[in-house]
Amino acid sequence: MKIIASVLSVLRPVRFLVVAFTCALILLSSAFPAFAIDSYQSDPTEGTTQLLDIQRKTDEAAKSPPAGMKKVQEESNKGLNEVQGAADIDQQKNPENSQSATSVEENIKNVLEKVTGK
Incomplete structure (x- = not known):
């Protein structure tokens, strides 16, 4: 029983740090979405x-x-x-506008090459 009490007393400062870090993380993660306000603001009647x-x-x-x-x-x-017609056809991905796109396999190979240094 004394061993458990001693271990808990040693972990008390660590517990405080974990709680403080968690509170700071929650505070910062709830504050950062506010930075997205400066991004593109669409017109409410744009797609109407x-x-x-x-x-x-x-x-x-x-x-x-x-x-x-x-x-x-x-x-x-x-x-x-039939229903959609040509609406937003310029925003759709197709072979003509995807020639320079990399495949998932190529992306994974690039990441693994960067990680392993080969």
Whole structure:
């Protein structure tokens, strides 16, 4: 019993440091998200037009009978898919705009080379 009491008395300063470190970590982690305020502030009406158009097409599709294959293919060929059309097509990743991208395997190899120094 004396051994446990002596070990606990030795760990008392360490316990205080752990508690102090944890409190500091919680304080700092809750304060740093406030720095994100300076980043890009989007306009609340920025995506409204596209969404309203998509909603209109969805409502029309729900009220009409099932579309035939030719109609679906015509709508799909206009953009990404039948409903979305060409909305945000410039932000989508595709082979044409991803030529310089590195694969996950290449990223892991690069990290391992940096860590091992080879």
